[in-house]
Amino acid sequence: MLNRTDLRGRVPSAAELRATLPRAEIDVDAALHQVRPVVDAVRERGVDAVLEYTERFDRVRPDTVRVPAAELDRALSELDGGVRAALEESIVRARKVHADQRRADVTTTVVDGGTVTERWVPMERVGLYAPGGLAVYPSSVVMNVVPAQAAGVGSLVLCSPPQAEFGGRPHPTILAAAALLGVDEVWAVGGAQAVALLAYGGTDTDGAPLEPVDLVTGPGNIYLTAAKRMLRGVIGIDSEAGPTEIAILADETADPVHVAADLISQAEHDTLAASVLVTTSAAFADRVDAEVERRAAATKHSERVTQALSGKQSGIVLVSTVDDGLKVVDAYAAEHLEIQTDRAREVAARVRNAGAVFVGPYAPVSLGDYCAGSNHVLPTGGFARHSSGLSVQSFLRGIHVVDYSEAALREVADKVVALANAEDLPAHGEAVTARFGGKTA
Template sequence: MMRTIDLRNTAPSAAHLRRVLPRAEVDVAAAIETVRPILERVRQEGAPAIADYTETFDGVTPASLRVPQEVLARALAGLVPDLRAALTEAIGRARKAHRAQLPGAARTTFGPGAQVHQRWVPVRRVGLYVPGGLAVYPSSVVMNVVPAQEAGVTALAVASPPQKDNDGWPDPVVLATCALLGVEEVYAVGGAQAVGMFAHGVEAAPGAGAENACEPVDVITGPGNIYVAAAKRAVLGLVGIDSEAGTTEIAVLADETAQPAYVAADLISQAEHDPAAASVLITDSGALADQVAGQIEAQTELAKHADRIRTALTGPQSAVVLVQDLDQGVQVVNAYAAEHLEIHTRNAAQVAERVHNAGAIFLGLHSPVPLGDYLAGSNHVLPTGGTARFASGLGVMAYLKSMQVIDYDAAGLAEVTDHLVALAAAEDLPAHGTAAVLRRTE
């Protein structure tokens, strides 16, 4: 089912690996040209433009942009007990893990009267996007809202696409999860138009109510399709963003000790997200690769989304990569920089220490990626498309900014004034030096 890339008799460079390793064909730059007119029209026209795009793309027109409180309350009341318990557990674990990410204030003293303080301050307002295309993701509500709340953000707005079978409001479980987290500001808006609404804000038309208005935000986070990613790139600078999270991907690094059924199940679990999802097995065992292939065939036959899974696993973004040994396997892993990386080898924790490019690492037989999708406590909004080489998963830092406070007295400034004057002169900025010298003569 999956194609094979054989690297066993090669010594590939990092550049070569980037060329030959499987990767989804994603052209965000081209998508920007599609979303730019949408963003501009939302900026100029506001709610009427959003309503028009919502009807065009979602086939439904909600009664208002903002979801009424009674709809949120009804969704929460209708949440079945076992799902409510699961969401409550996921929220609790996520809170504990994200609270541990909070940085502390720092104070540096250079001498009497010479100090620099570093403070971490939450952004004022954030817009959180929750996708709703082939599937709906209440778990993404948890993954966006919890770190923002733990960072101390006090104004949170969630946007999720309207659903035809829910009177034009977002998915009921998405709404219930918002209510469970205490989020009252939720919008029935999806796609690039939601990004535009968050970035530019929407003012209520004369005589219209606040249910068709949205205040602009400072940061937009959350995964979405290529058009959401393109819209986020287009508004970067006007607002902050977390990343351009794309279609999901999993890489599994395995040796002959791996359990073929587990490996196959985990590759399938990500393939069921989307026909463009990427599943990659990296192994030095040809026998394991064959066994995994057999398990994939057998398990896919029983899967609900078998057609979607087959399309993803046979696409150019998925493959079995055969390596000559574990050392080369780690080299491939670091070149690929997977969103999700599972390690099914001897001494998996030690192998993980050698990995420096991955969105999240899942160790051993009992840490499958779906655990991280829902209940591990980690965040499932992770860098895709190789961006794990320089980007991190969503966490509290996406909603915090560092502020430095400089606190010098006369003696502290006098101690460095000569150095300051010398540096200012070297840059031909003598007024900089004068500003310090004047204070020395007081």
């Protein structure tokens, strides 16, 4: 079922690997042409445009954009007890991990009388997005809200697409997750129009203000990603998320059943989801392939899974050694990377590029999706080479506070003047000498 790439005997350069390894092809620039009219309409006509596009794309027209508080309470009261307990456990574990990411202000004494303090200031208002396409993602509500709350963000609004079967409200499980987390502002809007409304704000159908935000986080489809790209600068964004992906580095010590199950679990998300196995053993690859075929035929979303696994974005890569495998996975820079090898912890410690690393046979990606305590909003498409997943830091801004005395400035004045003149910016130097009667000493 899975396509194969044989790199035994020679591992290409990182640049060659990035060009040849399996990966989904998405064209965000092409989607921009479709998204631009939506964004422009929302900027010009506000909620009227939002509701028109919502009716066209989601086949439902909510009576208001903001979900009434009573509906959040009702969704929580009607939530299945087992699901509620699971969400509560997920929240507890995520809060434990993200609480340790908080950063303290630091003051550095550069010279006597001269200090620089780095203050960490949370965003004032943030928009969080929970998708509502092929699946329902209350876990994404947890992963977005928890770090924002830990950072101290003052105002949160959660957006999720309205569902016709639920009277134009987001899925009740999404609403219940918001209520569990204490988020009382939820907008029934999805896709590009959600990002545009978050960026520009508007007035709801009942006359209530819908205030714009400073930052938008959370994954979505290509149209939401295109809107993020278009509006970056009007708002901050976490990343341009593409199709989800898993890479597994495994040797002959791994269990083919575990590996096959994990590849399928990622393929279950979307027909463009990428599932890649990098292994030192052709015989192991054969066993995984056979197990994948057997399990894929029996799984609930068999058609979706089979399409994802047989697509060019998925495959098996054969390498000679685990060292060669590390070069491959570092070049691939997967959103999720599992290490299922001998001495897995030691191998995992050598990984440089991944959104998140899952070590050994008992840390599957699905654990991280829900209850590991880690965050599952992670960089895709190779962005893990230069970007991190969502964290408390995503919602903080570092501000340098410079505090120098007269003596401390006088001590370095001639250096400032010298550098200002070297850059042909003499007024910069004069801004210093003006404080000392036109002299530096």
